[in-house]
Amino acid sequence: MSEPDLRLTPNQEVILAALRLHRRYGLEILAAIEKSGGKQIGFNSLYPNLKKLEKKGLIQSEWGDEPPESHSGARRKYYRITAIGTRALEVKQQLLAGVAAWIPETEGV
Amino acid sequence: MSEPDLRLTPNQEVILAALRLHRRYGLEILAAIEKSGGKQIGFNSLYPNLKKLEKKGLIQSEWGDEPPESHSGARRKYYRITAIGTRALEVKQQLLAGVAAWIPETEGV
DNA sequence: TTTATATATCCATTAATTAGATATAATGTT
């Protein structure tokens, strides 16, 4: 009955954060990270991590249905965050806030 | 002239966050993490990571000068976050906010 | 002496990251 493991590796966390407000396709996620000043991650790290996030239920994917004129190149697969994924980001933020604010019950002195 | 590497591993990030508002000694950091619902990290991970954070200038340490009556056991070494450490936490938060909000310049369609 | 607190290191295993290469598919351009 314990909660599923919502912990994220650093790359998974930034990928998931890139999907927090918008659905995006793979290379768009890399662009969002690069343009936001993050350390660049390669698509060799991106795609396996997207698979892992989807397997854990933190994101969902769907093939793009844009008309062919909208862009050149191959089909895009769009990813969107799930409620569980949103929760994983919240849990992380709450942990960082919690550890900072925590005070021991019996303060030495 | 580029900025020093302020990236943090997951354990380093939560340790640094535990020092954001209060100076703490080693085992107090572990207690803050455990009581805040974080995955428990062991002192075999704590102390090497404190060394690394101090070496990078993100934290400083000083031996406690409490009177002997204040607590039983050995001397405590207290750690406090530096301005650089605070900045590292901010940079991380700004990255997560930035990648979520980023919009591509030329939107396909 | 024993117990509790506290810092610190070492080892072996496992997990994650990284760079580089390759493959396939779809589309527009020459």
Added chain:
DNA sequence: AACATTATATCTAATTAATGGATATATAAA
């Protein structure tokens, strides 16, 4: 038809980080 671009996807090897367990030392109280 050939080529370039965009895009998803996998594989390997090397490096780095995390993990559990053990050990060591120091301090002080019971």
